[in-house]
Amino acid sequence: MMSQGFKNYIQNNRDTLHTLTALEGNPKYSKFEVGLQFYKGQIKKELYDKCVIIVKLVRNQCLTLASDDEAKTYMYKNMADFWRYATEGANE
Numbered sequence: 001m002m003s004q005g006f007k008n009y010i011q012n013n014r015d016t017l018h019t020l021t022a023l024e025g026n027p028k029y030s031k032f033e034v035g036l037q038f039y040k041g042q043i044k045k046e047l048y049d050k051c052v053i054i055v056k057l058v059r060n061q062c063l064t065l066a067s068d069d070e071a072k073t074y075m076y077k078n079m080a081d082f083w084r085y086a087t088e089g090a091n092e
Helices: 002-024 027-065 069-091
Strands: none
C-alpha cells in the first residue's frame, strides 16, 4: 500500500510528461513548441523533487524500521523505482 500511495503521488506528473512528449512529436502543435518546452521543464522538476522527497522518506523513515532482509530489500527496491521515475523525466 505504501508503494502504491507514493506512485499515485507522482502519477499525474508522469502522465503529463508522456502527453507533452506526444504533443511535441505532432506537427500540428509545432507553433506551441516554446510553451510546451517550458511547461515540460516545470513538470520534470516537480517530478524530480517529488521523487527525491519519497526516496528520502523511505531511506530515513521506512528503511530504519525494516527488521528483516526481505523488508530491507523491498525498501531498497522502492528507492530504486523512484530514482528511475526521477530520471524518466530527464530522458523525455
